[in-house]
């Protein structure tokens with residue numbers, strides 16, 4: 001079915017003022033007007049199952065988050081240069097979710113700002129420039145991070161001091177993926193030294209989200225973390241997508257692998273959609289950097305975002321959402337694996353907690369990108385939201401809000417099985 005006349009007009013108005021710099025999802029964009037839990041509704045009242053968004057970790061329009069923000073906004077909302085109880089209390093709670101030794105936090109407005117500061121601190125600490133990232137990584141939107149985000153494509157060149165290595169692709173490299181990855185990091189560090197740039201950091205998303213979602217066995221990244229430190233670099237864990245309990249069992253993605261990191265960044269899921277970013281680091285790095293640098297961020301850690309973030313932590317604890325991510329994630333993974341067994345166009349199903357990747361099979365010697373695009377579009381037509389990632393967009397990305405429950409998972413996999421059957425029965429014609 002086509003877009004409604006009203007949505008067509010809105011789309012035209014949008015283009016007239018926003019232009020094409022930030023594209024929408026889907027050929028037929030979704031016009032959301034309301035949400036609750038893992039559900040969204042469009043302007044015509046149609047209901048959607050959200051199996052994609054991590055910003056509403058504790059559910060869309062979470063009432064506890066909304067009330068906390070409302071209360072804070074009716075008291076005061078200012079910047080971080082005045083004493084404020086709630087930002088300190090939240091920082092204490094937030095740091096307590098990290099391993100000992102990661103005991104300072106800087107608040108920013110976005111994951112990009114947090115990564116930007118992390119890279120600056122790593123370069124300052126090591127006196128080196130070089131940073132290693134994975135081949136299809138995305139780390140943010142600032143100019144610094146665009147040059148560290150190969151996912152943006154060849155028209156946005158990387159900095160000359162960046163080296164790109166293959167992600168630990170467990171589908172293609174099998175059980176040696178972690179070792180291959182660590183060896184690539186060592187080789188990249190060596191190359192950076194040879195070019196006089198030195199090795200400052202490995203910046204890595206701990207589930208390799210944009211590279212194609214590679215949870216691997218716990219410990220997969222441990223060797224690369226160790227190699228990085230042995231080569232004199234700092235490990236920066238980008239937790240923007242895997243973080244805050246999504247992978248089930250642990251709060252942070254790096255903890256599935258090893259605590260041997262130097263800094264961790266997060267953003268997206270922390271504050272129910274209000275802007276926030278975090279950089280967590282050791283006291284020693286924070287103190288050292290502070291002696292030579294000032295960091296002021298007007299809105300970073302503002303009381304309204306902090307009120308929201310506090311309510312998000314309350315919800316995660318009170319509703320046992322880590323446990324839910326583990327249980328519901330296992331249910332989804334199990335069912336998707338069964339469905340895949342009978343599907344000639346599915347190559348691999350992998351996941352940890354509520355972060356699942358389904359690699360579509362190459363049927364013509366190319367890649368599964370075409371199948372993945374058709375799956376994403378066909379699911380959208382059935383009002384189920386997911387996306388696709390990977391070098392060719394060949395991996396379905398299933399990353400629902402943490403409140404996604406057993407019934408949501410059943411509904412999702414029922415629709416998914418029907419859509420998969422339809423898509424593969426249509427054959428390989430685009």
Ligand code: PMP
Nearest residue numbers: 110111112138139140205240267
């Ligand atoms: N790192 C990763 C892994 C991300 O996915 C994103 C956002 N997609 C960012 C960093 C940047 O976060 P933000 O958009 O909040 O700046």
